[in-house]
Amino acid sequence: MHVNNTSTEKESLTKRKSVLGIRLFFIYLICYAGFVAIGVFQYELLAIQVLGGLNLALAYGIGLIIFAVILGVVYNYYCTKYEDEADAEPSNEIEGGGVA
Amino acid sequence: MIYEISYTALIFFFIFVGLVVGLSFYFGRKTSSSSSYFAAGGQIHWGVNGIAFAGDYLSAASFLGICGMIAVSGFDGFLYAIGFLAGWIVALFLIAEPFKRLGKYTFTDALNSKFNSRAITLSASISTLIVSIFYLIPQMVGAGDLVMPLLGMPHWAGVLLVGAIVIIIVASAGMASTTYVQFLKGGLLIILSLVLTFFILKNGFTLNPDFKGSSGHYTFMELCPEIENEKIIAVANWEVISQQAVGNKTFVQLSQDGVARWFDLAASQNGPVLKETLTVTQRADGSILYNGEPKESRRFYQVGHMSKIIVNGEEVQETGALSPFQFLSTLQQSEIVRFLQVKFPDGNDEVSLYYQQPTAGASFMLPGLKYKIGRDATLWSKLDFISLMLALFLGTAALPHILIRYYTVKTPRDARKSTILAIAAIGGFYILTLFMGLGSAVNGVLDVESSNMSAPLLARAFGAVLFSIISAVAFATVLGTVAGLIVASSGAIAHDFIDVYLKKNLSDLKKVQVGKIAAFAVGIFAILLGMAFKGINVSFLVGWAFAIAASANLPAILFLLFWKKTSEKGIAASIIVGILSSLLIILTSPTMWDRYGLGASNAWHQLENPALISFPLAVLTVYFVSLWYPKRNKVARIENEIVS
Numbered sequence: 001m002h003v004n005n006t007s008t009e010k011e012s013l014t015k016r017k018s019v020l021g022i023r024l025f026f027i028y029l030i031c032y033a034g035f036v037a038i039g040v041f042q043y044e045l046l047a048i049q050v051l052g053g054l055n056l057a058l059a060y061g062i063g064l065i066i067f068a069v070i071l072g073v074v075y076n077y078y079c080t081k082y083e084d085e086a087d088a089e090p091s092n093e094i095e096g097g098g099v100a
Numbered sequence: 101m102i103y104e105i106s107y108t109a110l111i112f113f114f115i116f117v118g119l120v121v122g123l124s125f126y127f128g129r130k131t132s133s134s135s136s137y138f139a140a141g142g143q144i145h146w147g148v149n150g151i152a153f154a155g156d157y158l159s160a161a162s163f164l165g166i167c168g169m170i171a172v173s174g175f176d177g178f179l180y181a182i183g184f185l186a187g188w189i190v191a192l193f194l195i196a197e198p199f200k201r202l203g204k205y206t207f208t209d210a211l212n213s214k215f216n217s218r219a220i221t222l223s224a225s226i227s228t229l230i231v232s233i234f235y236l237i238p239q240m241v242g243a244g245d246l247v248m249p250l251l252g253m254p255h256w257a258g259v260l261l262v263g264a265i266v267i268i269i270v271a272s273a274g275m276a277s278t279t280y281v282q283f284l285k286g287g288l289l290i291i292l293s294l295v296l297t298f299f300i301l302k303n304g305f306t307l308n309p310d311f312k313g314s315s316g317h318y319t320f321m322e323l324c325p326e327i328e329n330e331k332i333i334a335v336a337n338w339e340v341i342s343q344q345a346v347g348n349k350t351f352v353q354l355s356q357d358g359v360a361r362w363f364d365l366a367a368s369q370n371g372p373v374l375k376e377t378l379t380v381t382q383r384a385d386g387s388i389l390y391n392g393e394p395k396e397s398r399r400f401y402q403v404g405h406m407s408k409i410i411v412n413g414e415e416v417q418e419t420g421a422l423s424p425f426q427f428l429s430t431l432q433q434s435e436i437v438r439f440l441q442v443k444f445p446d447g448n449d450e451v452s453l454y455y456q457q458p459t460a461g462a463s464f465m466l467p468g469l470k471y472k473i474g475r476d477a478t479l480w481s482k483l484d485f486i487s488l489m490l491a492l493f494l495g496t497a498a499l500p501h502i503l504i505r506y507y508t509v510k511t512p513r514d515a516r517k518s519t520i521l522a523i524a525a526i527g528g529f530y531i532l533t534l535f536m537g538l539g540s541a542v543n544g545v546l547d548v549e550s551s552n553m554s555a556p557l558l559a560r561a562f563g564a565v566l567f568s569i570i571s572a573v574a575f576a577t578v579l580g581t582v583a584g585l586i587v588a589s590s591g592a593i594a595h596d597f598i599d600v601y602l603k604k605n606l607s608d609l610k611k612v613q614v615g616k617i618a619a620f621a622v623g624i625f626a627i628l629l630g631m632a633f634k635g636i637n638v639s640f641l642v643g644w645a646f647a648i649a650a651s652a653n654l655p656a657i658l659f660l661l662f663w664k665k666t667s668e669k670g671i672a673a674s675i676i677v678g679i680l681s682s683l684l685i686i687l688t689s690p691t692m693w694d695r696y697g698l699g700a701s702n703a704w705h706q707l708e709n710p711a712l713i714s715f716p717l718a719v720l721t722v723y724f725v726s727l728w729y730p731k732r733n734k735v736a737r738i739e740n741e742i743v744s
């Protein structure tokens with residue numbers, strides 16, 4: 001993150017959370033793009049029965065919704081952990097507005 | 101559709117609207133500064149804000165539009181739910197916290213936090229206005245649809261009513277009341293959707309969904325014709341009037357007791373058969389006939405039923421209660437009857453005809469009925485599908501009325517937590533829309549003229565009280581979302597454009613006053629657009645708002661947050677290119693060509709969703725313009741000083 005940080009958060013903490021966010025974003029992006037790609041290039045696959053009699057389209061679609069919630073919870077868990085760790089550390093950094 | 105007033109619904113409606121308006125006046129007394137008007141003073145609890153986020157997001161598009169599109173087009177409607185939710189991933193992982201650190205009240209403040217550029221102020225406020233207006237259109241269309249069965253009013257009156265109430269709400273209080281209205285509505289909507297889904301699963305499937313006569317389910321007639329040389333020459337007890345070929349279909353007009361009706365000539369196991377259709381005939385003298393009779397005769401029916409129910413390979417009449425998995429898998433193996441529309445002239449009359457189309461459950465539960473990506477796919481249809489999914493994924497994080505909600509909480513940590521709560525609430529709701537949409541498709545409740553009323557009409561089949569509460573909450577849904585959008589728009593005009601761009605240096609009080617006048621103007625404009633776009637599925641319309649937001653705002657936000665060399669000229673140019681390119685593609689799309697009366701197939705191109713072209717164009721613009729016109733020295737120097 002290279003923008004001015006107007007809050008009182010340590011820059012190293014901001015960067016750590018940002019890196020985590022970007023990684024999780026790409027994991028989800030790959031899953032989402034996979035759904036779109038199957039629809040466009042291998043449409044027949046979507047009709048295959050996969051889970052409890054549901055076709056792949058339904059299972060994948062509902063799965064994407066549930067996966068988003070799970071990733072959100074994981075992200076919050078780690079961000080809170082990073083924040084608690086940063087709060088516990090003695091502050092050597094200037095707070096409030098560094099540049100990544 | 102022909103609706104009767106429900107007095108129970110009316111009572112609930114007035115209680116709810118009274119509650120909403122009362123809440124806004126209560127908070128209105130507390131609103132004195134521009135901070136409290138535009139951002140609720142940054143004092144909202146993250147839990148309230150999270151559900152309010154869900155309330156903002158679960159607009160008419162989600163509750164009315166997605167359920168309606170699933171009811172009519174099956175899985176293609178669910179694509180919107182998948183894409184709408186996926187968009188929150190961009191918001192949570194890339195935008196929420198950094199954005200909270202940037203600004204004060206508006207999207208423009210955040211973008212301009214280090215440049216102080218007038219070009220950015222102007223382009224971002226225009227973008228906020230355009231995206232908000234495109235998001236307002238479907239809300240107003242949905243409001244009109246809702247009011248028809250609720251109050252027995254025409255569509256335009258519903259639009260006018262919502263516009264008037266919202267202008268009162270926004271002009272009285274601003275963001276704090278909007279937040280609490282959204283919190284209340286978001287929570288109620290999720291609870292009521294759970295109740296509705298429970299009823300759907302408890303009832304299971306039946307070939308005759310009459311709900312003990314309460315829904316007035318109509319069984320359509322089938323007649324055996326005598327045919328000679330592909331011409332219908334006689335039908336018992338009916339007089340043959342005319343025969344029309346439309347595409348690969350043949351429709352026959354028959355008369356009985358002085359009433360003329362249209363039938364669809366279809367094949368069956370026992371030979372050719374004439375299946376009754378639904379028609380709306382616009383006559384040359386301006387009068388309208390519903391199934392050959394005036395509106396008052398009530399011969400225009402609700403539709404949508406199953407023609408075959410298969411359980412474990414056996415055909416059955418009904419299933420009884422089902423688990424969620426059993427519900428979905430049974431529908432996949434069965435067959436449902438959809439109603440498809442054709443239009444044709446009949447002498448001086450214009451006929452809009454809806455005929456029965458039996459559809460295998462397996463096809464209904466796959467993409468392809470609206471967005472052709474499998475059989476019958478063309479390059480255009482595949483590109484359109486990719487473009488839609490791209491817009492939904494990228495649009496959420498760039499919607500101004502969603503972005504301003506990051507400013508209503510105290511800290512970036514609260515912004516993150518409220519986003520996650522919103523994702524969980526919205527995700528749960530979207531899974532319920534699947535059941536509500538499919539339930540509407542098979543329970544004989546659909547209005548062929550507008551898919552938007554599927555979920556409330558399904559509720560009506562389960563009881564007047566459930567319908568009343570759901571309709572009142574759905575109406576509040578529209579009120580809350582429209583209010584949020586109008587606050588975002590008025591912020592763009594009063595704060596960004598007049599105060600910052602025109603350098604009027606308004607006092608705090610004056611800024612709030614100008615904001616309220618701007619809210620009034622945007623409200624009037626939204627009312628007019630809501631009337632103009634009657635009849636289009638609201639999710640489809642929201643798809644456009646997402647595409648414009650994704651193209652105009654997201655490249656600018658992402659480059660600002662993640663690329664050091666991004667310049668003020670790059671941001672401003674990217675916003676303008678994003679707006680213009682997406683608008684150009686939308687205004688020349690098949691749907692708009694149809695609206696202009698020029699015929700959808702004659703449109704310049706066959707792309708309904710612009711993001712596939714307009715988003716990359718905006719990305720290239722911000723990149724190259726930032727390289728060609730680097731940051732002003734002063735900005736770069738300040739940054740270097742901070743680094744060192």
